[in-house]
Amino acid sequence: MSAQGGTAVPATVLDKEKHTTHRWPWFLPDGKHFIFLATSHTGGRPEYDGIYLGSVDSTQTHMVVASDSGAQYASGHLFYRANRALVAQPFDPTAGKLSGSPVPLISNVRYDSGVWRSIFAVSQNGLMVYQTGSAAAAGTRLVWFDRSGKQTGDAGQRENGLFDVTLSPDGKRVAFVAGNPPTDVWVFDLERKTKTRITFEETVQYPAWSPDGKTLAFAVNPGQGGGLQAFTSSSSNRRHL
Numbered sequence: 254m255s256a257q258g259g260t261a262v263p264a265t266v267l268d269k270e271k272h273t274t275h276r277w278p279w280f281l282p283d284g285k286h287f288i289f290l291a292t293s294h295t296g297g298r299p300e301y302d303g304i305y306l307g308s309v310d311s312t313q314t315h316m317v318v319a320s321d322s323g324a325q326y327a328s329g330h331l332f333y334r335a336n337r338a339l340v341a342q343p344f345d346p347t348a349g350k351l352s353g354s355p356v357p358l359i360s361n362v363r364y365d366s367g368v369w370r371s372i373f374a375v376s377q378n379g380l381m382v383y384q385t386g387s388a389a390a391a392g393t394r395l396v397w398f399d400r401s402g403k404q405t406g407d408a409g410q411r412e413n414g415l416f417d418v419t420l421s422p423d424g425k426r427v428a429f430v431a432g433n434p435p436t437d438v439w440v441f442d443l444e445r446k447t448k449t450r451i452t453f454e455e456t457v458q459y460p461a462w463s464p465d466g467k468t469l470a471f472a473v474n475p476g477q478g479g480g481l482q483a484f485t486s487s488s489s490n491r492r493h494l
Contacts, residue, residue, distance in 0.1 A: 265289065266312045271301040277323025277370060278307075281346040285309050288331070290323045291316075292369055294456060304333055306349035317344075318351060322364060327375040334364065334371045339383065361385050367416070367436065395427065395441070408443055417459055421466045428460040428469055438471050 254261045264287075265275045271293070278289040285308055292302040303319040317331070318324075324333035331344035331351060339362040340355035363372040363384040373383035393415035395408035408427065417430040425443055428451075430436045438451040438460045451460075451469065460471045 263312060264309060265291075265305075265307050265314055271298070275305075276368075279323070279325050281326055283346065286346060286349065288317065288324055288326060290320070290369055292321065304331070315349065317349060318342075321366075322369050322371040325373070325375045327377050328379060332358075332373070332375050332381075334362070337364070338362070339371060339373060359383055359385070367432075395429070408441065419460055419462060421462050422464060423466055426466070428462065430458055430460065432456075438469065440469070 264278075267273070267275065272291045273294045275289050275291050278287045280287045287307050287309075288304050289307060290303070291305050291314075299319060301316075302321060304317045304324045305314045306317050307314045318333060318335075320333045320335060322334035324331055326332070326344060326346060329343060330341040332339065332341050334340070335355055337360070338357045339359040340357050342351050342355040343353045344351050358381075359373070363386050364370070365372065371383075373381060375381045395415070395418065397405045397408055399405050415429055415431050417428075419428050421427065427441050427443060429439055429441070431439055435456045436458065437453065438457050440449045440451060441447070442449075452471070452473075456473075458472050460469050462469060
């Protein structure tokens with residue numbers, strides 16, 4: 254979409270035989286070309302998954318380098334994940350081609366496999382920030398904060414990957430997605446301090462409460478045509494929406 258507004262048009266088109274998602278776009282200096290990650294929720298084939306070059310003038314793309322994480326560009330180099338390390342390699346943003354050899358920068362940069370992202374950011378003045386360690390080791394926990402930003406307490410134990418958090422309308426329960434992958438929907442009772450698993454053996458996302466708090470809707474197998482389903486707590490039944 255133009256900065257002046259107007260109609261949004263596709264910048265890329267999914268090849269559904271290879272990929273189920275395009276994500277983590279990063280514009281290059283000319284303001285027209287961009288890099289992005291193309292991969293598959295089902296694992297796909299390594300020779301198809303990686304960093305691609307696209308343009309706002311065309312939906313045609315081509316692969317730059319194999320990777321399982323989003324990339325960034327700065328100071329004539331492409332920064333991307335290779336063999337579990339963050340590397341930098343000379344990159345021609347006009348031709349969209351790499352040259353030379355990748356130089357390892359960080360061997361233990363944190364990687365979030367649930368969304369295919371390495372936790373780092375680069376600037377055009379030579380500075381870079383990053384987070385080390387693994388997501389599995391660090392874990393995630395729910396924490397209460399008041400409106401001033403002061404922590405007032407914990408809400409549950411540490412999880413290995415926790416996201417898509419949503420409070421029930423009465424504020425007594427919280428639904429979230431956990432797993433790395435596959436992912437499942439869980440509900441934590443904030444008063445009883447008990448946790449209930451809602452889905453099993455599926456990749457699900459985006460839980461949402463009904464206004465009365467009796468039903469949870471969620472997306473099943475995003476990108477694979479699984480659609481929406483609902484879980485009704487009063488009857489413990491699931492149904493397609």
